[in-house]
Amino acid sequence: MKKIIYIAFIFLFSSQLISAQTDDDKIKSLKIAHITKALDLSKKEAEDFWPIYNKYDEKTDHLYEVKWCDVKNGIDLIDTIDEETAQNLVKQYVSLKKESAALKGEFVEELHQVISYKKILMLKKAERDFHKILLKQYKRD
Template sequence: MKTLFFLLIFFTCINTQAQVSDDQIKSLRTAFYTEALSLSPSEAEKFWPLHNKYEKLHDSLYENQWCYVKNGLETLSELSPTETDEILTAYVAYKDEKAHLKKQFITELKDILSAKKILQLKKAQRDFHIMLFEEYKNKK
């Protein structure tokens, strides 16, 4: 509960700032997930390195594959049929790899957390994104 109070105060304070740094968001996310999952110290000790590992893998996948697809979508009208086919193939490969990473992460999480806590993590991820989006909307 203290963490949620902290988050509320933090978002109120940053409401006056122009931009929130990635480090601030990561700190908030860490507090939010820890609170939502009620991680014990031993669970947290195992969970965060695993979470950070998969976050880096996801970020790398995004940079290496999704950015290529995204750039192709932005120039779609200028692309040849061959180029659009390559981008579509890259899109499918990106989605497959992303799903594979999620499956690996969940498989490894099962050694650390209960199924209920894994689902609570999914809910916490969704709730955190909604909270960030709402905060962004309120700034406009």
């Protein structure tokens, strides 16, 4: 019964937020609700978890904004670039993946100070499930 009330509250709260927010803000709010529910975070865990998660999310966004743009543009222009440019783009891509992996490692180490490894795996599943929900919704629209 408690879960039903919690879910109803999330949907009610989310629907009110949806009308007042941009699409990105809506998605972020829904993602927060989804992850919080999936991980069943205690109040203390949530207080410690979200600053770490948000910091990691910002760093990841920044990394991809800075490094992925050139690679993506190169892929989009693949028919017109020369071999040297392609080599440089592949090197940038590999560098991006290495930095991303290092960032994930730091994230897991920080998170483990707050939540268990099982909850870290539950987080990965919750993020994957949320992306599936978004894709399904996108296909419907």
